[in-house]
Amino acid sequence: MTGKEVRWGIVSTAKIGLEKVIPGIQRSKTGVAAAIASRGQDKAEAAAASLGIEKAYGSYEDLLADPEIDAIYNPLPNHLHVPVTIQAVEAGKHVLCEKPIALSAGEAEQLLALPKGRLVAEGFMVRAHPQWIRAREIVRSGALGELKAIQCFFSYFNDDPENIRNMAGIGGGALYDIGCYTMLSGRYFFDAEPERVVSLIDKDPSFGTDRMTSAILDFGQGRHLNFVVSTQLTPYQRFNLVGTKQRLEIVIPVNAPQGEAVEIRTDDGSVLGDGAIQTETIAPCDQYAELIDVFGRAVTGEAPLPYGAEDAVQNMKILDALFASAEKGGWAAVG
Template identity: 55%
Template sequence: MTRDFVWGVLGAAKIGEKVVPALQAGAGMRVGAIASRDEGRARADAERYGVAKAYGAYEALLADPEIDGVYNPLPNDLHVSWSIRAMEAGKHVLCEKPIALTAAEAERLREAQVRTGRLVVEAFMVRHHPQWIEARERVRSGALGELRAIQTAFSFYNDDPTNIRNRPENGGGGLYDIGCYAINTARFLFEAEPERVIGLFDMDPQMGVDRLTSGLMLFSGGRQASFVCSTQLVPTQRVTILGTQARLVVEVPFNAPPDRDLRIVEDPGTDLFGEAAQATVLPATDQYARQAEAFVARVAAGGGADTGPIEDAIANMRVIDALFRSRESGALERVG
């Protein structure tokens, strides 16, 4: 019997409240160490989650021979540098989104993966939730007719200037933080890359980050995906998938709770009140645990030889790059 895959966690980020228990709960894995530049925080988190080791430096965790893989939830501007250092230390890396601040930065991760033979994956946990797998199967089956458009709304309210999401020097702003989900899931459903995009940005005048961003992505054949994301609006999230014969609504598309069933609703549009709509219930699932299990399976199947995940991450960053270019040009920008 092979031993468990042992995770190390870089930093004491708030998202660890969701991810660390999932890493502990995933089959065939456990968390062996947590590191923080504040050793007291590392010790507190290690005690909280029942983790044996706490380090007061990221370097110490990377030097630990017991650690097989690293979960990297550090601020966005530190994703690339510390993911590369982890791979160079012989660790596989699951890195929070966005995996980089530009596609060129993400390509450095591909180079490091090829050089070190260690896997690096962007942590879009939503792709592992049964509701998104079911949604894509319905698109593929033709149940919605021809998929023509996707509409996404995702927002929360946070105007704290000290929060990492509101600091431009750390890669803050709505597009990086949550708009990336709309891009990723549209690409997941269309199973294609957008050709041209345009973005509209409202920048916070004090903090200098985008607080309200809308984007339009044009795919081949006239297909479209649009989104609005905001860090200063009432909290909401919803995805509507529009085909020629029916629409599918993903009601809680991104922050799916691990302890509640979810619904996706298919509606043939025979009336404006949804009388013919049919809901499908998806059982409660920890999408973070599923993501971790899929990661470990990829490692077991070939690790750094599997370049698919990093290529997908680079493709997502190319769309973000083009949207930022459109902010400056005010025009449609080609992706790539």
Template identity: 60%
Template sequence: MSSKVRWGVLSTAQIGTKQVLPAMRKGERIELLGLASRDEAKAREAADALGIPRAYSSYEALLADPDIEAVYNPLPNHLHVPLTIQALEAGKHVLCEKPIALSAGEAETLVEASKRTGRLVAEAFMVRHHPQWRRARDVVREGRLGEVKAIHTLFSYYNADPGNIRNQADIGGGGLYDIGCYAISTARFLFGAEPARVVAAFDFDPAMGTDRMASGLAEFPGHRHLAFTCSTQLVPAQRVEVLGTKGRLTVEIPFNAPNDRPTRITVDDGRDHFGSGREVIEIPTVDQYTLQGDAFSAAVRGEAPLEWGIEDAVLNMRVIDAFFRSGRNGGWEAV
């Protein structure tokens, strides 16, 4: 194996310091070299806590460091595109948190920037690297469920803090951007196709202006459907059900898969309502953030292809855009 990829991190965002970076430290292909914040003291404190040797008082200083090869961007949503472009132009590859942008048009500017700079960009949908999702896709492809016609997805948590970036409409807050994007991405992953049209219903928080609940229906070719509800102000819950003509599959903890215990998917042939035809498939313990970081690093080194590049992120954003248009117009919208 070639040398580890030297990574820099933009900001001390909690998704990074609490989840992604501790996992990346365990990666076989990853060296966490630097962390930047606009507050130097915060940068130093976070870097020390994570064992990262270099701390920077600005994002620009990190991007100017020639030793940094790849950048992880967990900044607030409205900063994903501008800072990713800055990183690309500084010669860095970029793994950017979801959503990659606030519109497909914004995301398309990253396609041009990636081509112009010759650097890789990917959206950090870590779930696609978890073997439970790869196993679920195998089950679908093997035909064990018959013809798969419907996916039902639920993802919710409760956060009504107006100071939280997820609840600030002007910087890209709201449930569809934050967690509804997972329902779209994983349905595209399992169906292996793009939806043709969508329809949605939204409930917006009257004080914060963010979508606190969104429900949607996406029609894929062959009259296959994704139906989902996501919410930032409901009891924490998540589940994915995949239904075919001969069986159904359940992903029990589809998105926040634990890194300290196995996960489970179940396949049921539907012979009765009591689970007599149920098979439980246990997936060994992994950390999906570690797998994601190692996969991106392998692509940087040219040792493996980048499975989901910036073009895939644009496709996901087009579906999100269509859902928002449907919410405004009250009917079906083409993707």
């Protein structure tokens, strides 16, 4: 590395990389988008030219072999997350991998055996966004009283059979794509792990993916998280954290607009119909740039990595339990 600069290589020209993460790297304080790879040289060169990236590679292997690249961002389809992350670490790179990091906890556990000198993390940008950080500060302050219930709804409509989110064999479906955020919110805001889960899945008859999943996660001590996620409903997202004194509402909890202000709201319920809502504006930011800097400071040794491979394995254990619950039709223990 050159000083505190982290030089990033991006494997694939996936939409989230081109539209969200690469611009985030370019806006970050610590990172440089130095190279991009695709399975075709022409496609890689076109992406590099449009985004002002110095190097373009026609194979992932050539990018991983570049000694000037410090870290890899892996936004490949879900079934390729673990194998390509392993390749990258074995090539001496740190890796930030898109969520979900694997298709099962067992697959994710392979990452725990990798050399400890290279960092691996799952790309949950929401945990770097000031609105989530501020919301947890409010929870921890006791302003909500005892946080007892979290309610999450997250949906979008996508019935394109060619879209990877609708391909069951490579990790498509609502739980993998967006349910991971809703269950993560419980871990983050309760500061605890779920003990058991129960879920109900509606599968698309053609795709075989879960197009709608509803679930309850039991965090013990009377703390419940319930969510609905869907890939075939009206686009909507809203998280509510409800305590014994107040509730807190995160208006755009996951896809917060890059570079725009957002709101969190608190309400003590003294006036029904939202009449007692108090609004707090969170200053404009880019949550992808924030995540890149969290990871970048860990790479350069300026700060510890808050969430590593072990955290990613725990996320997969919860997703495994949610799938298992729906399959057997009852509660499933986590882990």
